[in-house]
Amino acid sequence: MSNLIFIIFAPNSKVMSRSVRKTKIFGITTAETEKQDKRRWNRTFRKVSKRLICLEKEAPVKIQGVTDVWDGAKDGRRYYHSATKKDMRK
Numbered sequence: 001m002s003n004l005i006f007i008i009f010a011p012n013s014k015v016m017s018r019s020v021r022k023t024k025i026f027g028i029t030t031a032e033t034e035k036q037d038k039r040r041w042n043r044t045f046r047k048v049s050k051r052l053i054c055l056e057k058e059a060p061v062k063i064q065g066v067t068d069v070w071d072g073a074k075d076g077r078r079y080y081h082s083a084t085k086k087d088m089r090k
Helices: 035-054
Strands: 025-027 078-079
Touching: none
Parallel strands: none
Antiparallel strands: 025 078
């Protein structure tokens, strides 16, 4: 019985893969995160909900009922028509 060794060569095996966006939608701002904003919104939501429950009134169901989520550091996303290949990389 002979021992056979198979070696498989992949083309361009030295090139690393890159993650690529599927759509040309990008964030508007340079802010990295909204963590502090989310913490502030949730604290306000909980505070208002507790007060309304103590007063035996109906508490809000969503955060949008108490705060404006569009006041955050990250202000939404937009479609960028002329995005280059470099822009489409993650």
